[in-house]
Amino acid sequence: MNLWEISWTEAAGGAAAGAIADGVLYGIDSAKVRTQTAPAAGGEAGFRILFRGMGPTILLGSVPVFGSFFMLYAPAKAVLQEHHAEGFLPLVSCVCAVPATIIGVPADVLKKRLVLGLDANAVTAIRHVVAHDGIYRGLFAGWHVNLIRDIPFAGAKIGLYEWCVFYYKKYIQKVPKEERITIVGSSICGVLSGVGCAIVTAPLDVVNTRIKADSTLSHSTSIQTVTMEIVEREGLQALFRGVAFRSFVLGVGSSIFWPIHRTVSHALQSAP
Template identity: 25%
Template sequence: MADQKSSTTPPPPPPHFFVWREFLWGAIAGAFGEGMMHPIDTIKTRIQSQAILDSKQKSKTVLQMVRSVGSSDGLRGFYRGFAPGITGSLATGATYFGFIESTKKWIDESHPSLGGHWSHFIAGAMGDTLGSFVYVPCEVLKQRMQIQGTESSWNLIAMKSKVAMKPGSPVYGYYTGMFQAGRSILKEQGVRGLYAGYWSTLARDLPFAGLMIVFYEALKEVTEYGKEKWKYSSSFLNSSVEGLVVGGLAGGMSAYLTTPLDVIKTRLQVQGSTIRYNGWFDALHRIWLIEGPTGLFRGSVPRITWYFPASALMFMAVEFLRDQFNDNNVREIAQASLSVESSDSEGSLEEAS
């Protein structure tokens, strides 16, 4: 009888029981990082797209661009494209962290020969690929709105460039908001316009997403090794603080290494209906030929400046949410399981007596 009762004890939750939470934590963390760092992303996009708007103008430095945006558009100019940026980050953060956890478990169990770092790289790349179906159209909308600034400053660019502001013109019309921008691009260029630079986005984001999670996991291992070796234990260096520091380093290193891919993607997405670059390889060849290595690494400083804190905040938020919710739920389920087992054992003793 005791064996029958103990067999009815509910099994412990499977390893993937809390994976769905990673989608939610990732979405919140992704939007949090994007929202905090959007003004810096605007400066990076403006610097990288200068050659598209006016090839004769001397490229501005980071500080010059900050002053330019501030004087012409005010604070509002730094937050142009905020809505599509947040929308895209929600989708990317959710799929990135959700599929990292589930894919890592699947690869480690079914293909153990791949090793830890390879499984991390593949998991990060897969998560980012799935998020790209939402992220890329949002990125197109965000970047085109970022380079426009206010309507008056965009009209001034049109006058200087001597282009007509109408559908089919070299420079597209002014976008008043996210949905109006989406409808306008669909009308003028179709679905292809919303997915402009899709393959160049994947060419940038797959190595970036894979490298970032590899760097993050590797730096966490180094941190754990250091704590064990030096017997360091402090409540200050909890998982949230560790995620802040390690996540920032991982994001900054990955951002710098993939800057050339980001430059190509930005140029392809903001060029509009007049095709200046005929695809990824043509953009790479022409940027290298005309601008040299400097052109390929244009905007690397604001890109690192954006990704270092954005990644730090994102990983910190994920680790904090994991600590606050996932661990609590695990403890609750464990306690519930123990209480069921103890009640079953008491019942068995009573029957035996």
């Protein structure tokens, strides 16, 4: 199989897995967002708002984000494995996370505004942020926070996942490293890597939410300024608001994501 076939099949698997995992856990992730900052004054409450913007967010965010990441990561991984240089996989994942993260920022902005009750639908949200701040400052608000959060997150998550897979196959599945991991093993490794990364990156996730919701007193997009405001007004513990939700979302999400990604990509690669 050539690198192009590896690239597009893994990208398809990533896009499908991302859409399904994020769709299943959308409401819980929305609840996390609402715990990280105060919902809009007089805004809508209740169960339904947790699913507001689900379709546009997944189509504009999850699908292209995971698809683009694996389109770049999969062939690079294949080359590294061919040269027995798997130790560089976390670094490669960090590089591949850059374009994927930038692609997903507008969808992230829309979701946070919608589930916090700042806008009623995606069209209204786009009009509001573009009219108020322009296309770049509006739809890409907090892009630098996304990068600072997601680049080390990608490296840590991929590194932890590959590490778990290696030891799972060696000590539990007891097969050569070249053989594919089982679906159960993939789920277990996904949970461990997802929860670990969720805790480490929780403070940046809170800051990211505050910037996109424009809920700080200074309305700043500076990571340092917003972080200091949160700590001064609410205490250090506020930086870990929603960490339980985030751990659940990323843990369970990873346990769903990796088996689906493996199944879809393998099926496409095995197709005649």
